[in-house]
Amino acid sequence: MATLEIKNLHVEVEGKKILKGVNLTISEGETVALLGPNGHGKSTLLNAIMGHPRYTVTDGEILFDGKDIKSLSVDERARLGLFLGMQSPAEVPGVSNSDFLRAAINAKSEKPISTYKFYKMLDTATKDLKMPFDLATRSLNEGFSGGEKKRNEMLQLILLEPKIAMLDEIDSGLDVDAIQSVSETINREKEKGRGFLIISHYARLFDLVSPTRAVVIINGRIALDGGPELIKRIDQTGYEFIKTEYGIEIQKEEADMNDVSIGTCAVREAIK
């Protein structure tokens, strides 16, 4: 059974310290909800695990089945069985979605997938996600609506069959029917034994996918690691109880007043 272990992880972005000693373990078959206020390091954690070059690991370990994967490239990590569904998927004009998916499948298997098998898989997966088939053949994410991009991330997950999948706000921008089909897909993939680390700000998605654990990132550290009841509590009362019950002060981002625009002048007036 695959296990992802994060030990004392410190990460910087553009010279700014974001993660300050994260410890977290996720095993295949587990579904972990990752919560936390805006800007506290959730996406940074997922990007650092996946090996995004902009996120510099300055200390700590990222172990996959006991092996440190920090020096591996993104595609090598994907080949081991890690997957990241991004918060803001990039548009790649000129690269067809289906060519991209097929290349990604081929990169992790010994022999190339047959055209027949690939299109059969694509057809089933797009139907499961209630996605128009033409999205699979257009340029990767180019001109896709917000919800279409998110469904396309799920399409990649289905086809790439990772051991541990990380989903960053997969529910943002989805209409109610799409949230339903995305959560049904997550539940189907869970039954195949995949582990999930899921970021969302909303209890609705978590109600549909029933996480086994919930962890909360505050100020670049895991402040709480507990049962799924944490999700309901945060949804109903916010993060304030973490300060009153655990004595953890929630740092707010200071407004940077150096870049002057009409917008910042208006903000300056408003906060006087």
Ligand SMILES: Nc1ncnc2c1ncn2[C@@H]1O[C@H](COP(=O)(O)OP(=O)(O)OP(=O)(O)O)[C@@H](O)[C@H]1O
């Ligand atoms: N490329 C970057 N350049 C500069 N700062 C960055 C960059 N990426 C992230 N940051 C900063 O790192 C901090 C953590 O960002 P991160 O995206 O991890 O937050 P988050 O917890 O995912 O928030 P949200 O809930 O809003 O998605 C923020 O202050 C953000 O501005």
Ligand SMILES: [Mg+2]
């Ligand atoms: Mg984020």
